[in-house]
Amino acid sequence: MGFTASKDPSGVYVVRVEGQLIVGNRQELKSAVQEALDHGERRIVIDFSRTGYIDSSGLGALVSISKKVREQGGDLRLSGLNEDLRSLFELTKLDTLFAISDTAEQAVGSFAG
Amino acid sequence: MTAPLPATLRLCVRRRRVPSPSGATVQVSLRVPSDVSCIEEVVDLVTRHCCSGAWPNRKLRFNLRVAVAEALANAIVAGNHEDRSKSVEVNAEVSGEVIRIKVTDQGEGFDPASIATPLEPEELDRPNGRGLFLIRHLVDEVQFNPQGNSICMTLRRR
Numbered sequence: 001m002g003f004t005a006s007k008d009p010s011g012v013y014v015v016r017v018e019g020q021l022i023v024g025n026r027q028e029l030k031s032a033v034q035e036a037l038d039h040g041e042r043r044i045v046i047d048f049s050r051t052g053y054i055d056s057s058g059l060g061a062l063v064s065i066s067k068k069v070r071e072q073g074g075d076l077r078l079s080g081l082n083e084d085l086r087s088l089f090e091l092t093k094l095d096t097l098f099a100i101s102d103t104a105e106q107a108v109g110s111f112a113g
Numbered sequence: 114m115t116a117p118l119p120a121t122l123r124l125c126v127r128r129r130r131v132p133s134p135s136g137a138t139v140q141v142s143l144r145v146p147s148d149v150s151c152i153e154e155v156v157d158l159v160t161r162h163c164c165s166g167a168w169p170n171r172k173l174r175f176n177l178r179v180a181v182a183e184a185l186a187n188a189i190v191a192g193n194h195e196d197r198s199k200s201v202e203v204n205a206e207v208s209g210e211v212i213r214i215k216v217t218d219q220g221e222g223f224d225p226a227s228i229a230t231p232l233e234p235e236e237l238d239r240p241n242g243r244g245l246f247l248i249r250h251l252v253d254e255v256q257f258n259p260q261g262n263s264i265c266m267t268l269r270r271r
Contacts, residue, residue, distance in 0.1 A: 023186040024149040053175060055182045056247050060240035067238055084175040090232075091250050097237045 003032050012108045013041040017051045021058035029058075033065045033076075040062040043111050044072035049080030054088055066098065079107035115177045139163070141205040147186065147193040147218075152185045159205050163212045170270070176251040177212065177268060183244045184216040184264050192218030192262055222261030 002010065005015045013036050018064075029046075032102040036044060042087060046062070048054075062078070068078040089095040101107035141162045145155050156178050164174050185201060193199040199219040206213045229247040231239040249255050254267040 020153055020182070021190050022149075022152060022182055023190060040269065053179050053182065055179060055186055057186060059243055063238055064240045084142070084172065088179070089149055091247065093232050093234075093237060096234070096261035 003029055004080045005032060005036070007041075009110045010108060010112065012045055012111055014045045014047055014104055014108065016022060016049070017023075019050075020052050020054070021048075021061070022053075022055040026057050026061035028033070029045045029084055030061055030065055034068065037069065037074060039070050042069075042072070044047035044069060044074060044076050045107040046078050047080045047107070048078065048082075049104065050086055051080070053077075054085060056092075057096045059088065059092060063094070063097070067090065075100060075111070077107045077110060078110060114223060118250070132183075139205075139207045141203075143203040145189075145201040145203055147189045147195050147197055147199050147201065149186065149189055149195070150157075152182055153191070155203065156182045159203060159214065163205055163207050173268060173270070177214075180248050180251045180266050180268075181214060181216070182250050184214070184266065187244055187264075188216050188218035188220075191223065192220030194220070210270050213265060214267075215262035215263060215265045217258075220262050222258075222263075224261055225257050 003015055003016050004018060005013065015029070015036070017029065033044060033046075033068055038112055048064075054058070066076050077099045080103060081100060086095070086100075089100070093094070101110055139162060141159060143155060144156070149167055159181050160174060160178050163177060181203075185203070188201040189195060193201065201219075202215075202217040204215045210264060225245060228245050231237060231242050248264070248266060252266040253269045256265045257263065
């Protein structure tokens with residue numbers, strides 16, 4: 001499990017969660033996004049198209065990251081949630097807190113509007 | 114491919130036949146160190162043993178993985194406070210129709226009724242409090258022992 005990050009040609013910073021997002025690695029994701037913020041990135045996508053499952057600590061980390069990004073004047077969007085992952089967001093009503101796109105490309109494109 | 118089990122993991126798998134058309138009952142027992150880095154591997158191992166053959170349902174498999182990961186995280190972090198001198202017992206039993214997984218820590222226990230889940234719009238930015246709520250929605254039945262340091266989760270094949 002791990003994270004890969006890249007900058008889209010349009011300037012959107014995309015972090016991909018590879019494997020699981022759980023209590024054992026949530027801090028790593030928080031650090032990755034904080035580092036991006038420290039480098040001036042303000043349009044950020046976290047993509048879950050290669051993610052197996054997320055636990056409540058992972059969901060909590062996303063909540064914290066979202067807050068941090070907002071506080072620093074940024075905008076966080078999520079993408080690539082399959083049916084199972086999306087059900088976790090719906091159960092916890094976190095689907096109402098995040099802007100969620102089907103794909104990373106759509107999430108990146110949504111910043112252009 | 115997952116990394117080898119840490120030496121501190123103790124795994125015992127027993128299979129026995131039961132007089133039922135559903136076939137064998139599979140029992141898996143593990144002693145897990147209080148280390149969150151073990152969770153993913155233990156979840157994979159328990160899922161592999163519980164979901165072989167008769168449990169191909171993708172949704173059940175997903176629910177099982179999240180519920181076990183959640184119960185392990187609660188046990189290691191909230192129960193044992195990540196004290197490496199303490200461990201977590203995982204016992205899983207699979208019959209033809211039912212998976213039953215018990216996760217027991219060496220902590221003082223807690224009152225499950227005392228956990229409030231942040232579902233109101235003004236509470237959604239709370240980073241914690243969703244674990245037990247998720248478990249209750251992902252499995253068919255949840256029971257705690259009186260001390261509150263052992264959770265038993267039951268999933269049924271539909």
